[in-house]
Each structure stands twice: as C-alpha cells, then as structure tokens.
Amino acid sequence: MNNSEKAVDVLQELNQFVNDRIEGYKHAASVTKDPAHASYYKDLINQSQNFSNEINSSISSMGGSTQNSTTAKGKIFRGWMDVKSSITGSDEEAVIKSNLTGEEWAQKAYNDALDHRGELPQNVVQMVEKQKQASLATCERLRQMKESAD
Incomplete structure (x- = not known):
C-alpha cells in the first residue's frame, strides 16, 4: 500500500467518526x-457536515471513494442511548454526557489519524489538526454545559 492509499484509508476511517458526530x-x-x-x-451538525465535506474532498483528490457511513461503535452507542432515554427519559445532563462521550471518541479518531501524519499530505495534516482543535473546543463547551446542568 502506497502513502496515497494509506492516506485515503486513514481519512475514510476518520470520516466515519465525523459522520457519527453528525x-x-x-x-x-x-x-x-x-x-x-x-x-x-x-x-455542530453544520460544522461536522463541513468537516465531512473537507475530508471527502481530500479523499477524492487522492483518488479514493468518499465515505458517508458511520462506525459500528457509533451505531451501537446511539442505539443504547435510544433505549436508555426511552426508559429514563431524555434529561439534559444525559444528552450532554452522550455528546461529550462522542466528542471524546472524535478526539481519539483525530489523534489516530494524526499518528499517520507521515503518510498524509501537509495540507491534509493541517485540516485534521484544525478539525481536532474545533472538536477539542466542543469538548470544553460540553463540559461547561454539563457542569451547569449538574
């Protein structure tokens, strides 16, 4: 597998997490x-859709197929949250906590992608870093929202 193919794989996987975020x-x-x-x-939906479009544009420019699906882990998590909310109700703190968990998974996905920075074009590394910083800012805001909801 050459660097371009590896870069496409890395970005396709990252985009599944961005789609989970959406x-x-x-x-x-x-x-x-x-x-x-x-x-x-x-x-955040709009921001995530923009992130996905940026990632898919990079994938396309490297000759790969765009990624529009989500992760299995994300599907399971959303299913669990649906079951939980049907039993306990959708209180604000639970919604915020589930968003925070998802954002923490996104941080891991961005870190995993950046672990392959040597195989990614510099402009793609910069895009991933920019998105990671936005996700980190979202984590902080969600933590503040959670503290307010406590």
Missing part, C-alpha cells in the same frame, strides 16, 4: 428541551 448531534437536537442547546447542536 448523527449524534442530530439526535441531541431532536431530544433536547433547551432551545439554546438545540441551536448549538444544529451549529
């Missing part, structure tokens, strides 16, 4: 009872 925030926006939180989650 689905997670769509769910959060639909169940939250707080209008400010719903607005924030909708902003």
Whole structure:
C-alpha cells in the first residue's frame, strides 16, 4: 500500500467518526428541551457536515471513494442511548454526557489519524489538526454545559 492509499484509508476511517458526530448531534437536537442547546447542536451538525465535506474532498483528490457511513461503535452507542432515554427519559445532563462521550471518541479518531501524519499530505495534516482543535473546543463547551446542568 502506497502513502496515497494509506492516506485515503486513514481519512475514510476518520470520516466515519465525523459522520457519527453528525448523527449524534442530530439526535441531541431532536431530544433536547433547551432551545439554546438545540441551536448549538444544529451549529455542530453544520460544522461536522463541513468537516465531512473537507475530508471527502481530500479523499477524492487522492483518488479514493468518499465515505458517508458511520462506525459500528457509533451505531451501537446511539442505539443504547435510544433505549436508555426511552426508559429514563431524555434529561439534559444525559444528552450532554452522550455528546461529550462522542466528542471524546472524535478526539481519539483525530489523534489516530494524526499518528499517520507521515503518510498524509501537509495540507491534509493541517485540516485534521484544525478539525481536532474545533472538536477539542466542543469538548470544553460540553463540559461547561454539563457542569451547569449538574
């Protein structure tokens, strides 16, 4: 496998986590009872869609197939959260906690992608780092929201 093929694989995997992020925030926006939180989650959906478009553009430019699916882990997690909320209700703290868990998974996915920085073009490394920083800022905001909800 050459560097371009490896880079495509890395980005396809990363984009599955970004797609998980989109689905997670769509769910959060639909169940939250707080209008400010719903607005924030909708902003994060748009941000994530932009991230996915950037990643898919990079994949295409390297000759790979774009990635529009989500991870199995994310599907299982969202299913579990649906079951949990049907039993306990969708309180704001639970919604925020599930978003925080998803964002922490995204951080791991960005770190995993950056572990392959030697196989990625410099502009792609910069894109991944920029997205990782935005995800990190989201983690911080979600932590603050969680503390306010406690």
